[in-house]
Amino acid sequence: MIVGTEWLIEAAGCEPEALRDEAAMREVFARVIGDLGLKTIDKGVWHKFPGEGGVTGLVALTESHLACHTYPEYAAATFNLYCCRTRPEWDWEGSLKEILGAKSVSVRKIERGTGEEETGRRGEKEIAVAS
Amino acid sequence: MIVGTEWLIEAAGCEPEALRDEAAMREVFARVIGDLGLKTIDKGVWHKFPGEGGVTGLVALTESHLACHTYPEYAAATFNLYCCRTRPEWDWEGSLKEILGAKSVSVRKIERGTGEEETGRRGEKEIAVAS
Numbered sequence: 001m002i003v004g005t006e007w008l009i010e011a012a013g014c015e016p017e018a019l020r021d022e023a024a025m026r027e028v029f030a031r032v033i034g035d036l037g038l039k040t041i042d043k044g045v046w047h048k049f050p051g052e053g054g055v056t057g058l059v060a061l062t063e064s065h066l067a068c069h070t071y072p073e074y075a076a077a078t079f080n081l082y083c084c085r086t087r088p089e090w091d092w093e094g095s096l097k098e099i100l101g102a103k104s105v106s107v108r109k110i111e112r113g114t115g116e117e118e119t120g121r122r123g124e125k126e127i128a129v130a131s
Numbered sequence: 132m133i134v135g136t137e138w139l140i141e142a143a144g145c146e147p148e149a150l151r152d153e154a155a156m157r158e159v160f161a162r163v164i165g166d167l168g169l170k171t172i173d174k175g176v177w178h179k180f181p182g183e184g185g186v187t188g189l190v191a192l193t194e195s196h197l198a199c200h201t202y203p204e205y206a207a208a209t210f211n212l213y214c215c216r217t218r219p220e221w222d223w224e225g226s227l228k229e230i231l232g233a234k235s236v237s238v239r240k241i242e243r244g245t246g247e248e249e250t251g252r253r254g255e256k257e258i259a260v261a262s
Contacts, residue, residue: 001143003202003209010244012132045191047172058189058196060176065187069195069215071134071244078134078243080211084200106245112209113141113202114237 003113004064005086009079011096013103019070019077022048025055028079028099029066036087038063063087077102082112134244135195136217140210142227144234150201150208153179156186159210159230160197167218169194194218208233213243 018024026046033040044059054070054077064082071077077100079092093105149155157177164171175190185201185208195213202208208231210223224236 001205001207003205003207004200006139006211008137008241008243012245041178041187042176045173045176045189047191056172056191056196058176058191058198060178060187060189064200065189065198067189067196067198067213069135069213071215074132074134074244076132076134076244080137080213082198082200082211084202110139110239112139113205113207114143 001113002111004082004084004111006080006082006110006112007090007092008108008110009081009092009096010106011077011079011092011100011102011104012075013101014070014075014077014096015101016072016075018100019054019072019075020048020052022046022055022057024099025057025068025070025077028068028095029057029059031095031099032066032081032090033059033061036083036090038066038083038087132244133242135213135215135242137195137211137213137241137243138221138223139239139241140212140223140227141237142208142210142223142231142233142235143206144232145201145206145208145227146232147203147206149231150185150203150206151179151183153177153186153188155230156188156199156201156208159199159226160188160190162226162230163197163212163221164190164192167214167221169197169214169218
């Protein structure tokens, strides 16, 4: 039984300053939520780790949840988008290049609710690596 | 660059009443957090969908996050545990059988921060299916 779809996104080669900027991360969330017509349950949890640390964001959606963690020390960010209803694909690559200066973005798509079926990995074309 | 480890857990054949019981879901979180020595950033977000609906829980951790979604109509629950530091394995199978009456529990382990390496799938022994 498949109860939802989860996208796992990894962004590398990002601008460390953007990864320390809660506003930049909120902007990513706002675009995902707006473009896909998702509904937030509340304001979510945002946390900026002190000093050179990164940002954690978690937002509950009526469709499930959206999460991010950033690692300025590695120029990396990860996102999870979990939806219990079918949604169109979102342009993670273009958006994360624009907002975070990401050099490469990969997207994995996993069906939830069953551990027996294979992970649904997106095609090579969609596991985009840009230089 | 691997920045964290995420466990994706799927529980099937659960008691629907337990999946509608926020207290039961909070108990799962409390055990995971206590047993693994995780630290919560805040109280998290808990949402019980109306009527026969399920429960969503999201907690930000200093180590990353813990999430659950339940689907009483399918007797199913899913969990995500994302840790940016190495943690011991937790007994998802035993705990979810006990608390939610799950008939089968599967656990997938995925390395985060790279989309280029293969998903680290746990061994057959650990993708446990009990009847």
